[in-house]
Amino acid sequence: MSLVTIDELTDVQLDVLREIGNIGQGNAATSLSAFSGGCVNIAVPDVSVLGVSEVMEFMGGPDEVVAGIMVRMTGAVCGMMLTILRRDFVTKMVDTVFDHRVEDFGELNDIERSFVEEIGNILSGSYLNAICELSGLSADVSVPDVTVDMVGAILSVPAIESAVNGSKVLFIDDGFMFSDKYERYAGQKASCHMIFIPELSSLNRIFSVLGVGK
Amino acid sequence: MIVVDIAQFSVARGDVLITYALGSCVGVCLYDEIRGIGGMAHIMLPDSSVAYTELTPTERRRYADTSVPDLVDAVCRAGAGRFDLCAVMAGGAQMFGVASAAFNIGQRNSDAVKRALAACRIPIAAQDIGDSFARTLWFDTASGRIEVRSARRGTSVLKSP
Numbered sequence: 001m002s003l004v005t006i007d008e009l010t011d012v013q014l015d016v017l018r019e020i021g022n023i024g025q026g027n028a029a030t031s032l033s034a035f036s037g038g039c040v041n042i043a044v045p046d047v048s049v050l051g052v053s054e055v056m057e058f059m060g061g062p063d064e065v066v067a068g069i070m071v072r073m074t075g076a077v078c079g080m081m082l083t084i085l086r087r088d089f090v091t092k093m094v095d096t097v098f099d100h101r102v103e104d105f106g107e108l109n110d111i112e113r114s115f116v117e118e119i120g121n122i123l124s125g126s127y128l129n130a131i132c133e134l135s136g137l138s139a140d141v142s143v144p145d146v147t148v149d150m151v152g153a154i155l156s157v158p159a160i161e162s163a164v165n166g167s168k169v170l171f172i173d174d175g176f177m178f179s180d181k182y183e184r185y186a187g188q189k190a191s192c193h194m195i196f197i198p199e200l201s202s203l204n205r206i207f208s209v210l211g212v213g214k
Numbered sequence: 215m216i217v218v219d220i221a222q223f224s225v226a227r228g229d230v231l232i233t234y235a236l237g238s239c240v241g242v243c244l245y246d247e248i249r250g251i252g253g254m255a256h257i258m259l260p261d262s263s264v265a266y267t268e269l270t271p272t273e274r275r276r277y278a279d280t281s282v283p284d285l286v287d288a289v290c291r292a293g294a295g296r297f298d299l300c301a302v303m304a305g306g307a308q309m310f311g312v313a314s315a316a317f318n319i320g321q322r323n324s325d326a327v328k329r330a331l332a333a334c335r336i337p338i339a340a341q342d343i344g345d346s347f348a349r350t351l352w353f354d355t356a357s358g359r360i361e362v363r364s365a366r367r368g369t370s371v372l373k374s375p
Contacts, residue, residue, distance in 0.1 A: 152235025
């Protein structure tokens with residue numbers, strides 16, 4: 001089996017990744033909705049393969065402050081899953097669940113911070129489940145690690161890994177819609193973002209199991 | 215204002231150099247105070263020996279052991295005095311705790327930059343490294359003022375004119 005790098009995926013392989021993204025987002029919306037008492041609905045996810053600098057621009061530039069939640073995967077699928085939550089997503093979620101209006105990340109208390117961590121955990125778990133469901137491979141995830149800081153610095157963590165593994169990452173732009181349950185945000189869209197950086201051997205294992213390897 | 219991207223460097227005379235969001239990366243400023251010439255690098259990895267193939271000039275800017283001597287050459291070509299240079303460095307944080315502790319890239323990056331500067335015999339005038347937060351490095355080559363800006367600590371002056 002020859003290794004394919006993330007820069008040279010075929011259309012079929014990209015479709016497989018998109019399908020993982022779709023299933024993952026379905027899982028994520030279900031869990032997030034249950035977790036938050038029904039405040040979000042599903043919207044359409046957008047899965048793409050991007051360079052780290054493109055992701056950075058998408059987020060509003062390198063010094064934009066966001067919450068980053070990282071989990072590492074080990075087992076048959078190894079790699080890193082990074083969840084990026086922008087300020088508007090976090091402040092709206094915190095307001096709907098805790099009835100606490102915050103303007104900025106700095107105002108989050110311990111419980112709210114661990115709530116943010118749990119969102120990352122749920123989201124990355126949902127995508128990881130999708131990979132495992134589809135491929136029949138198994139993986140373990142580490143305890144989530146959260147930091148609130150400049151997106152450029154957070155993304156340099158996968159950038160450094162991908163400098164070794166190939167220059168692109170799998171980027172999922174995940175849209176959620178706030179339900180009518182909370183009038184203040186009813187119908188508003190909030191996005192969170194998932195970045196999946198599988199180890200090359202794991203990526204190839206997924207493709208090979210699904211019959212789209214080289 | 216000249217923006218120095220990740221794994222790049224730039225040289226300036228009279229302009230402001232800035233590099234955003236140094237996490238585990240290390241930003242290095244070189245300055246010849248007498249001639250007002252400065253350079254800035256945004257270094258991503260400690261050691262070029264991890265690369266399989268021969269590095270292009272651009273790829274050399276990723277690694278501490280190749281980027282620092284190349285930046286020294288570049289500021290000297292721009293007219294700086296080889297023995298009038300001093301360095302200021304910032305970054306080398308650990309953005310995530312437990313999950314990436316084994317990798318410890320921030321610490322390794324700052325150690326490698328210090329080794330590379332020592333090998334070029336350039337003294338470090340000031341530094342702000344380590345911990346777990348991101349830094350933006352701002353350097354006015356006209357005045358020699360160097361600042362570190364962060365979401366967590368605000369702005370601090372590393373070097374005054």
